[in-house]
Amino acid sequence: MEGAVPRIRPVAEAARHLHTTPACLKTRAARVRVGKGDKPVTYEQAHAPHYIAHRKGWLSLHTGNLCGEAGAAERALEDAFLRRFLHGTFPGLLADAAVLKRRANLLVVCVLLVRGLAPAKLHFLGGYAETLLTHFYKCPVRLELQTVPAKVPYKYL
Numbered sequence: 194m195e196g197a198v199p200r201i202r203p204v205a206e207a208a209r210h211l212h213t214t215p216a217c218l219k220t221r222a223a224r225v226r227v228g229k230g231d232k233p234v235t236y237e238q239a240h241a242p243h244y245i246a247h248r249k250g251w252l253s254l255h256t257g258n259l260c261g262e263a264g265a266a267e268r269a270l271e272d273a274f275l276r277r278f279l280h281g282t283f284p285g286l287l288a289d290a291a292v293l294k295r296r297a298n299l300l301v302v303c304v305l306l307v308r309g310l311a312p313a314k315l316h317f318l319g320g321y322a323e324t325l326l327t328h329f330y331k332c333p334v335r336l337e338l339q340t341v342p343a344k345v346p347y348k349y350l
Contacts, residue, residue, distance in 0.1 A: 225350055233346030235289050255295040268295075275326070279304060282322050286310065288344045300330060303337045307344055315340070 223242045225234050240248045253272050257265040272293055279291055283306060292303040306315070319336050326334040 227350045230349050232350045233344070234348060234350050235344075236347040237290055239347050239350070252290050253293045255293075271330070275302065278326070279322070282318055288341050298332045300326070300332060300334045301337060302326075302334065304339070306338055306340050308340045308342055 220241075225232070225238050237249055237252070245251060253268070255268055257263075257268045275293060276291060279302070280287060283304070286306045286309050288305040288307050294301040294303070310318070315338070319338050323334055323336050
């Protein structure tokens with residue numbers, strides 16, 4: 194028995210099938226669903242993504258998407274972190290999406306805020322955010338803050 198060759202059991206052949214589903218040609222990404230007309234939306238939300246550069250602008254301006262430029266994925270990740278940081282630093286105060294502009298080594302962040310805090314606290318949070326972001330990104334960061342009395346809807350859907 195020691196020198197016996199183990200038996201090889203035949204495996205039943207697996208059948209291969211092709212599963213298909215009908216194509217869904219609806220584009221739903223980044224669109225606000227139309228309701229009864231009681232949902233306030235901003236200008237950025239009111240227009241579909243294919244209107245970028247026609248009716249609305251880019252929210253992140255940099256040269257990373259040009260031919261031959263590296264680091265587009267890193268910039269997208271940095272942008273996502275920066276937007277979450279701003280959402281946590283100014284909780285409930287962001288009136289619209291932040292616009293990020295990269296100029297050489299400088300990062301400019303334009304933010305529209307609702308007047309919900311005292312001006313002294315708002316200045317403190319602005320300086321706090323600038324200082325922390327400068328240390329995180331190891332480049333100068335400048336925050337351009339503007340305040341509005343309340344969130345102004347562009348239209349209702």
